[in-house]
Amino acid sequence: MTDALLTIDDVNVSFRFSDGHYPALNHISFSVSQNEVVGIVGESGCGKSLTARTIMGILPDNAMLSQGSIMFDDTDLARLDEQEWQAIRGRRISMIFQEPMTSLNPLLTIGRQIEEVLKKHTKKTKRDMKAKTISVMNSVGLPRAEALYKSYPHHLSGGMRQRVVIAMALIGEPDLIIADEPTTALDVTIQAQILDLFKSLKATRNMSMVFISHDWGVIRSVCDRVIVMYAGRIVEEGTVEALLQNPQHPYTKALIQSIPDHTKKGQMLYTIPGTVPGLKERGSGCPFASRCQHKQAICEQKFPEPVRMGEQSVACHLYSEAGVLE
């Protein structure tokens, strides 16, 4: 993995509450190569968005990165100060959010909001900036870009707004885009259009992306590799095909089992019993143990080391015991 653009190594993030610190991300390690799209899946509360925010350096005030490194093109993001961060955000790494309705400033014109990225990171003339903005708006499929340039967010539909957010993320020509559930809040037909946009972007722009979703369908259509997270830990990782066809971790299996699918028409949709444990309820063992059908004694005491299995790696005591060499 020497051509990795982004390498996250053993990152811990914890939240500070009045009664102590609680880890929210534990020993997160993964990498994203040039021109690779890595998906992150998991139920809500598993730390997907927090991972994204860690990479962007926009952790909430009461959260902190307590350990690990985030190597991005030879720079350790974890060690940057705020000003150095600002030079990277928008320019080298940008982010797309889940909520297109609220992630735009309601009082500023679309054009101005997109252009702001250029204003911050380039020294282009006003006219050049506008031209570039309009061309990017066109490229993300915004119609009548000239007119839209002067409109306000409330004039636009959700899908259009998400295109604006995408244009904002693209205009700085970043090396890495982090998309946090970019289609979740949209209705199905719009979702499909946006996914198509991502696919075409991937094809034309050669960019790397971290794509967060809880929807396997979305992951399958966009991602090369996928990481399954549960309660702040990576439980399984591998290519999309491998995981979908041959999930190893009981959690991954359960997730895939609960995908709605036309072949299961008429059956009860499978749901995983129980809920993700809260921050303060997590012990030292495997967090999934309480919901796992294969729970063993050790599961409650110790989190297993990940085990490589061909195209994928799994962190589960089932497999460390099964004799696969550690």
Add this chain to the structure above:
Amino acid sequence: MMTKPKSIPLFIGISLVVTISITMLISFFYTPYDPNEIHSASRLSSPSAEHLFGTDNFGRDILSRIMEGSQTAFLTGFSAVSIGLTVGLVIGACAGYFEGWLDELLMRFVDALLAFPGILLAIMLVSVFEPGMGSTIVALGIMSIPTFARIIRGSIIQYKKFDFVQASIAKGAGSLRIIFRHLLPNITSPILVAASLSFSGSVLAESGLSYLGLGVQPPDPSWGRMLKEAQPYITSAPWYVITTGLVITLMVLGFNLLGDGIRDSNDNRA
């Protein structure tokens, strides 16, 4: 789980309100001196062990008068809030529940009340009824109608959309029943907050009116009136002005912090 420091303002508010309430209750049975007893020999004496807050221009004990004045403050505050709440409730509930032209009409009326700066409205109303405690209460009550009406209307419109209300409407329950059984119980806490804030607002406005000589009149004791009487002695007997005003401030502060605290703890729960 509420973190401790956050509840400090609420705690201070409750302490102030409780302290002043207790003082008010005590004043019914005991004051250090007869609040009206005149001692021409000890006029305008400064605070001492004998007279903790000093004496006024009649040689009356200021502490005793302040204690007695708390009765007026509570009475005006409480009555004004009751009037404002009752009328505001009727207007707000009708407007919010029935909406349509009735809503439009009632809200125009509320808006017209708001077209006058608060104290101006009170001055107008008080002069119509002759200055005195009764007219002060009525004026302050009318002044606080808009707040209650708006809050109640807003909450009712909001809660009306909920299924449990829609269900009772569908079941054909009477409007009154729906308003009282289903809607009002759900908006007690915003009403409580508004009541607390409007209580402190009334106390403040009463003191202002009485200071102008338009509010509570002797022999009814009133803090604002005391300040009016203290004004000529501001330099020769500054304690008179200082203690009286301080008590008004603390009482208003107490109810403001209380109202705010209730609101905050509600927000935290939500």
Add this chain to the structure above:
Amino acid sequence: MRYFAYKFSSFLMTFILVSVIIFFVFQMLPGNPAHIILGLDADEQQIRNLEIELGLDRPLPERYFDWVTGIFQGDMGESLRYQLPVADIIQDRLPVTLSLTVLSLLLTVVIGLPLGLYIAQKDGKWTSIVLSILTQLGISIPSFWFGFMLILLFGVVLSLFPTYGYVPWSESFFGALKSFFLPSLAIAISNIAVVIRYLRNTILDQAKMDYVRTAQCKGLSEKAIMYGHILRNGLIPILTILGLTIADTLGGSIIIENVFALPGLGNLLIQSITSRDFPLVQTMILYLSIIVVTINFIVDLLYRLVDPRIRSKG
């Protein structure tokens, strides 16, 4: 255009409603202005003559009609007590009240906004508690009592400011500023507290909004986010507060003028009510209400300027 037509008609409605209320409310007041003017020893004939002279004997609706039509023609009638045109008297008093209002509003903005902004960026647990108590204190202090305290401190102990009356602007700019400073501060204190509170709350609320995260992800500096994004959104609730503040300030000046012996409208108003100088009182209250309504209208316009969402609703 439809917006303006609607606004204008509602403005007119308010005017008529308010003028009717004011007129008839004051006619209900007990007390005969003629007798008050003539004093204790006046005999009935004298009183009767003065009533006729002042036009107090004519039927109410007629007097109302005359008053309102007069106002539209710029004639507000004559004061019963001063025997001078109401317009002249108000004109004499207006500069004081206006100066008070403008200066205290200025103080509110100049002190309240930067302080609120500064404090909003210090988001510590203890800051917020201390601040919440301090601002509540500012809101709870009766303005007239605060005025007394200012007089005691700055006028008597430190002798820095005059504590009564005023110097006209035309006479000495700094003299006028000095004479209006304490009373304006007394009025402004609660508004400053309100502005700080609201500004801080809205800024903290806005800072949690998604668009702020978006801006962060563009690489904008905290400053750029604060001034380019948050403040703009925070301005809307602040506008409402400032609108209310102006009405409050006008009301506050009624009391404060009495504390600092300023010959303004508020001072005049109280005196005119006790002397039953109806034409003066009615017109003044109408004046003040129109100012309030007009300010609400201006605030409305400002909303439209700041918030495109309202603008497009038309």
Add this chain to the structure above:
Amino acid sequence: MKLNLATRTLTALFVFILLTACSNTDGQNHEANGSNSTNGQENNHSSAEVSGGVVRIAMSTEIDNLDPYVSAATDTMSMMDNVFDGLLDTDESGQLVPAIAEDYDISDDGLQYTFRLKDNVVFHDGSELTAEDVVYSYEKLAGLNGGEPISSQFEIIEKIETPSDFEVIIHLKERSSAFLAANIRPILPADYDNHSEKPIGAGPFKFESYVVGQELKLKRNDDYYDVDKIPFLDEVQFKIMPDPESSILAMQAGEIDIIPGISAQGLLQLGDQVKTVSGPQNMVQIMALNNSVEPLNQKEVRQAINLAVDKDMIIETVSDGDGIKLGSNFSPAMDFYYEAGLEDVYATNIAEAKKLMKAAGYEDGFELELTVPSDYQFHVDTAQVIVEQLKEIDIDVDLKLIEFSSWLENVYTDEQYEATIIGFTGKLDPYEILRRYVTDYKRNFINFEHAQYDERIDQALKATNPTEMARMYKDAQSILTEEAASVFIMDPYRTIAMTNGLEGMKMYPIQKFNLEDVHYTE
């Protein structure tokens, strides 16, 4: 009518001066040496008099109208008195002295008054003052020109003759000893009626400018006819300051030179920065008892109340000791007519009061409603003391404050009250003062009925010599006391504070700021 709501204590008495429609009245006090000043009259002319300078005077009430025939406010008249002169004027002792008139005669039947005018009097606009102007002025006052009479004192004028440019003969319809004092009313230039905006008189000061609610400026009249009395001062500024506290602070700051009514508290604050002139002001503050309601219609009850009210204590607490105790409706300021000794008839005696109450059948006391105009802090304060004092004889006083406007209607006009507190302002004519208790007088709101009293007043009016007149008026005062018509409380002092370096301010039994003699010393 100016009823400011800013708190006031002593200055309140300036406000009640406004209660009267007009204060300049007739009188015949040839010998009255009324203006005794407790602190000693400012008559010290030893230090060098300096001509010129500006004097700034704080006035607590607003000017109601600059036109002297329209104005009803005593304060306004006091200020404008410097602009206008009448045929006669009053000196500090209340004696009438010639002003515009050179001298005058009264016919033996008392019906014909002949005034000879000075021939060098000019108005401020430069025109000469002649008999024509006097006729114009008096016809206006008397309503002889077709208008309503402005002053009832002039209504007895039958006709006015002008034998020459500088001689006026006034014929009265009936004999009245009260007419002479009426001649202090200002003489105005004929056919000029813009006094409300630019008043023109013939007085020692000229009108300069007026800003409503703020300031009245007068300038010295260098062409004043009485060369000896041309003022020293260049300019006088009356500053309207309704709040007594602010005028004191202003004086402290050197922004004010004279405060005409200052409280003891205020003096304490100013310390030796100022000197004062003070004395009774010919005002009568009373607790009026409605003689026609139960149980106040009983003399014993009224006497008991009189015995229970400790006037000294009221003077001490309400007026800071600055006031003179009264026993009847008359102030010692008008010494010539004043019956001394009455103030001690009802020395406080609770035991005696209780005895009287018992005799009247009110051993257990009763409830008494005391209605007080809320606009006057001075009366409200007095009422608060009286409430406490009457508790001693078990009278439960129900204090009821109403606005002065309602007071005029309910109490003064409709007589719907039991007891009230009010102040009657100074008049030069005892008749004007004592007439209030005459049975058929319209404004006898106390409902005092006493045939002998009515007779005495009538005799006084018809009296031909001053001593006899005074005796009748003194008798009348005694009757009021004996009958305990009301509780006559005090005449609060007027204290004038002046900055050091100013001299020449005099006190009069009517409110008058005579600034002719006021001057700076070196």
